Amino acid sequence: MRIITLVLAGAALGYAVGAASAQEMGDPAAGEKIFNKCKACHAIGEGAKNRIGPELNGIVGDxxxxxxxxxxxxxxxxxxxxxxxxxxxxxxxxxxxxxxxxVKTTKMAFPGLKKDADLKNVIAYLASFDAKGGKQDPAAALKAAASK
Ligand code: HEC
Structure with a gap:
């Protein structure tokens, strides 16, 4: 009985830690909606091509x-x-x-995102695409980019 309690407590703790880091990262699904603001100029995902701005596959860590x-x-x-x-x-x-x-003279004519949540979410969305436009683990990509 005691062992079962310990196992359950351990699982609950693991879940709490997992949930905390997922929250820290932002929500890629919510970020996809924010990315609508970028789509006039940028493509991402399979077959993405350069438009007014560059395609953004694998941008996190690049x-x-x-x-x-x-x-x-x-x-x-x-x-x-x-x-x-x-x-x-x-x-x-x-x-x-x-x-x-x-960059004062950038040609990215975009006023910027002002809400922290929008920023976190769209960055998590960008991080969910690898260099070829396939899906990847966004948390791992952000972590790898942080230590580059
Ligand atoms: C009106 C067009 C436009 C919009 C909207 C726009 N961008 Fe850009 N973006 C550009 C252009 C043009 C550049 C190239 C900047 C330069 O050369 O000065 C750029 C550059 C970038 C880069 C650098 C790419 C690299 O390879 O280093 C990133 C990252 C980026 N944009 C992300 C975004 C995201 C995310 C959004 C939406 C939240 C967004 N942009 C909205 C036009 C746009």
């Missing part, structure tokens, strides 16, 4: 301004991106809150 099917970034963005190693949650949050505050 180097800012890295080659995306020959997409031509603005000069200001290229200069800014030169010494950056990876799009992680911190950098994406800054960029998506106000792109022009990060």
């Amino acid at each position: 180097k800012p301004g890295a080659d995306r099917g020959g997409y031509k970034f603005s000069k200001g963005f290229q200069d800014w991106a030169a010494d950056k190693t990876a799009w992680n949650e911190t950098l994406l949050t800054q960029w998506l809150t106000n792109p022009r505050a990060v």
Whole structure:
């Protein structure tokens, strides 16, 4: 009986920890709706092509301004991106809150997302796509990007 109690307590604890980190990450499904604001310019997923902005497959963990099917970034963005190693949650949050505050002359004409939840959710959504547009574990992608 005592063993069963311990096992149950352990399972409950594991569940609580799992739920906490999932909450920290943001909700990819909610982020998909936020991504509607990006779709005028960006594609993501299978067969995504460059549009006004570059396609965003595998963007989490990728180097800012890295080659995306020959997409031509603005000069200001290229200069800014030169010494950056990876799009992680911190950098994406800054960029998506106000792109022009990060790169004054960027051609990403987007005012930015103001709600913390929207930012977290859309970043979790971006993190759920690998470089080929297939699905991947967003939590693992964000974690790997954080240590790059
Ligand atoms: C009006 C068009 C437009 C909208 C809307 C827009 N973007 Fe962009 N985005 C661009 C352009 C253009 C660039 C290239 C910036 C440059 O070269 O200065 C860019 C660049 C980026 C980059 C950098 C890509 C890289 O390879 O380093 C990310 C990440 C990004 N956008 C994410 C988003 C997300 C997420 C949204 C929605 C919340 C969004 N953008 C909305 C046009 C847009």
